[in-house]
Amino acid sequence: MILDATQILALAPDAASAKAGSQLAVPRNWSNVGRNESAIWGECQGSGKNPYRTQIDLAEPAFKCSCPSRKFPCKHGLGLYLLLDAETALFNMGEAPEWVRDWLQSRQARQEKKAEKAAAAAEPSPEAAAVSAAQARKREEKREEKVDAGLRELQTWLHDLAREGLSSVRSRGQGFWDAIAARMVDAQAAPLARRLRRAGSILYQSGLRDAEVLVANELAAIYLLTRAWQRIGELPLALQADVRSLLGWTVNQDEVLGQPTVADRWRILSQTVSDDERVRVRTTWLRGASSGHWALVLHYAAGTQGFDQVLHPGTEFDGELCYYPGAWPLRALVRQQADARRIDAPGAACGLDALLDGYADALAAQPFLDRHPALLDGLVPDSADHTVLRDAQGRRIALHPAFRPQHAFHLLALGGGHPLTIFGEWDGRTLLPLSVWDAGRLYNIDTDFIA
C-alpha cells in the first residue's frame, strides 16, 4: 500500500520531524531517486560531504537511512516518501542500486531467520524443554511470593487509609501516594503502582468536583483485585489470566500469536497516542466487519522511535488477529494484514440501551474491566452544556472528563445539530468519544481535530 501525505506525516516520531520531512520533499534536494515493485530510494544532500542514502520498503513500510539521526523514521525517510506522493513521476522504475539490494536482502534474511527461530522455539528438544520449564517455574514462584507480600502490604495500607479517612491524609500530598506506588514497583506489580500514582494525581491535580469519589472507587477496585489474587485458584482460568495481567504479568507475543486466529475484515475505528512514563503508547481500536468482534491493539515506542506497524484509522484490512487470553477478550495482536483500503461504513451502531446491556454482560464476565468500546448512533452534542451528548430520545450521556472541551465544539461543528455516529469508550458512567463518522468519512478525534 502506498500512503498519502497525511498518513505519511502520521508516521513521524514528532512534529519537528514532520516539518523537516515535508521541507525536504522537494526534487531539488534529491538525486538518483528510483523505485521498483517493493521499494523506493534516493540520495539526499545533507550538511556533510556525502549525500545520505535513504530507502524505504513500501510493504510495511520500513525505513533505512545513512544519516546519523536517532529519530525513526528520520526526516530524510519522510521526505523521500512525501516526494513520492507529490512527484510520483520522478521515480522511474528500475534496477535497485547495490546498497538498496543489500538492505532488502538482509531484511529478508533476518525475517527468515526469525521464522526459523520461532519454529525452533516451537519444537524444543524434550530435555531442554524440561530444564527451561523448571527454571521458569522457579522464577515464577519467586515472583508470586513477591506479589503476594506486596498485595498484603497494600491491603494493610488501604485498611489504614479507611481508618484515618481520606480527608486527613489529603494534606500529605502526592508523596504519600508515590511511596506506596514505589512499594508496588518493588513487589513487581507495576500496573498497580501506576494506578496508585494516578489516583493521587486525580486528587490533587484534576480539579474535578467528584475527585474524591473517583479515587474511592479506584481504590476499591484495586482492593477487589488484591482479594481476587488471594483466591485466584477459585477463579475460572480465563479470569485468572485477566487478574494476572492486571497485576503486571505479561504474555509473550509469540504465545499470543499461537492462539487461534480470528480472520475478518478489520475496520480501524480509532487511534490515540499517549505518553506513559518515557514510553509512548499507541492505542488502536478495531472491529471485525462480519463478526462484530472488538479488538484493542497496543503498540509501544521508546523515545523518538516511530511505531512500526501502520494502522490508519478510517481504513480496513483483511487479516487475522490473535487475542490475549481473558474472560472478555479485547486486547489482540495483528497476525496478518493485507489489502488496506478506506472504509465505506463504520459498522453496526447501537443505541444507549443496547450499549448498557452489553456493558453489563462484559462486567459479569470480567468485573475488572473498566472501559469498553461502543459505537453509538443518533447522538447530538448539547449546545449549552458542553460536557453532555444527547441520544435520539434526548437522554443525557455524560462525556468523560478527559474529553477536551475544544473537541465538544468540533463535534458540534461537524454535526451542526444533526445526529452523529460516535465511537468511543464507555466506562459505565461516561463516554470518551474517540472518533466520529460523518458524511461517509471517519474522523479520528485525536488526529483529525486540532485542539
Next chain:
Amino acid sequence: MSQDARQLHQLFKIGSARAGRALADPGEPLASLLPPDGTAVEAQLWLGLGALDLWERSGFQPAAAPTPGTAQAIQAAPSDQHRPCPARAEALLALLLRGVHPASLLPEWLQLLQHHGARLPARFLPNLLDAATRQPALRAQIAPVLDERGRWLARLQPAWGWALAHSSAGARTLLWETGSPGQRVAALRDWRDADPAAARQALIAVWKTEPPEQRALLLPVLAVRLSLEDEPFLETALDDRRKEVRTAAQRLLAQLPGSRLGQRMLARLAPLLQIERRLFRAERLNLTLPAACDAPMQRDGVGAAPHPGLGEKAGWVVDLLAAIDPAVWAERFGRAPLACLALLEDSDFAAVFVRGWALACVRHAANGVSPQLAQWLRDLALWWIDADAKRRNTMPDSFFDALGVACRHDAQDIFGSLLDALPAPWPLDADLLLLLQRLADAGSAAWSPALSRRVLQRLVAAWPLLSGLPHPWYSRPMLASLALALDPAAAYAFANDHASGHGPDNASDTQWRDAFDQFFNTVRFRHEMTLSFQEQA
C-alpha cells in the same frame, strides 16, 4: 448514587476511626454479597465500595429525557449554500493549522477558498473562529466562507459574536444600539459599507450624546465610502472640543477630493509658490514661507504636529501640501509629476515639497488610486530611488505602504517602472532591498505571472551579488516576502528551471542555504495550494 454508596463514601472521607459507629446494615443485594459479621469495618468498607461501584456501572440508569419545552432544543443548522472544500485543499489547511507551514499563508488559503466558491470544512470551524477572534485581521476573510454551518456554530459561543455582525440589518442595529464600543465601531463600518447616508444619519443622531472618547472612535469610520455629502457634518466636527475628533475630521476632509478644506489650503499656499526661470539653468520652484499660522489655519489642521528635521514654518507648508490633491500641481505647473520633482533640483525646500506631496499621495490613495495619483506615486518612488541617503530620509514611511497598495492593483505598471529603474548593483543597497520587501508585503499573493517573472529575472541576475554578501541579513526577509507575493505557478516553474546552477549550489554558507530553502518551500506550498483548489471537489 445510591443511599448505601453515599454513606460508604462519607465514611471513607472521615475515616472509620473517627466515625465512631459501625457500618449501617446494607440492604439487599449488597447484604448477601458482603462477608458475614466479624470482618473488620475497613475491609467491609472497601468491599462494599467496590461492589456498589460495579453494581452501579452494570446497572447504569440514564437520566430521563427532559420533557419537551423545558430543555433548550437545538435547532439544527440549515444546509450550506457553498460547495464543499476540495479534499486536498482541506489536507493542506490541516498542515497550516498544525504549524507545519507558516500561518502567514492562511490568508491566501482563505482567499483561494472564497474564490473557488467553497466553504470551510466543518471540522476546522472552531479553530478558524478562534484564530480570527485572536487576530481580527482574519475576520474579513473568514466571514464570507463560514456559510450556514459556521454562523450556526458562532451563535453557540459568545466570543465568536463578531462572525454574526454581517448577517442581517436587524442584528447590526442591535449591535449599534447596545454593543460594546468595539462592536459599535464594527457595526457602523458595516452599515456604512451597505448604506453610507443612513449610517451617517445614525451617527449624527447620537453625536451630541456620545462621550468624547466614543466620538473619536466612531468618526474615522466615515472613511468608508467617504463622499462630499459627508462634508457639512465633518466641517462641524472641526470645531469639536476633543482634539482627537478634530484631527480625525481634518484627515477625512483632507483626503476628500474637492473638499472646501482642500480649497482653503490651496488658496493659502498658491501665493507662496513661484516658478523661477533662470538664464541657462533649469527652472526652479521657489517658496516663500508663511508669516503666521492663524486660527482658521489651525482649525484646518496646520501646525498640529511637528515634522522631523523641518522648521516650524516649513512644517506648516507640509501640512498645507498634504491636504491638497497632488493632481492639482501637475495641472498648475503644466508638467508631469517627474518634471515637477525636477523643479526641486537645487531648491532649499526640496524636503518640504517631497514630504508634503508624499503625504498628500498617502491620504488621497485611501479613496482609491486614480491614474494621476498612480503617476505621482511612481514618480515620487523613482525620485527616491535616484536620491542620496539624506534626501531619501525625507520620504515619510507611510508613503511606501500607499505605494505597495497601488502596486497591488497595478494598472499603470508602477512596479515595472520601478524594477527597470533599479540601478545594477541594487542588492548592495539595503534601502532598495527593503523597498522590494515592503512592496512584496503589500502585494501579498497578488502579483501577476508576468510581473512575477520580471521580478525573478532581476533576482536571478542579481544572484551572484546577493550570495556574495557575507550575511543574508537584508535579503533574507526580502526573499521571505517575495516568496509570499510572487505568482505561485510562475515562481514554481522558475524555481525548478533555475534550481541547478543558482542558489544553494554555489552558496556555501548554511544561512544562505536556509534562506533559499525557505524561499523554495514557501513557493512550492503556495503552488500546491492553488493546484489543490483546481481539483474537482
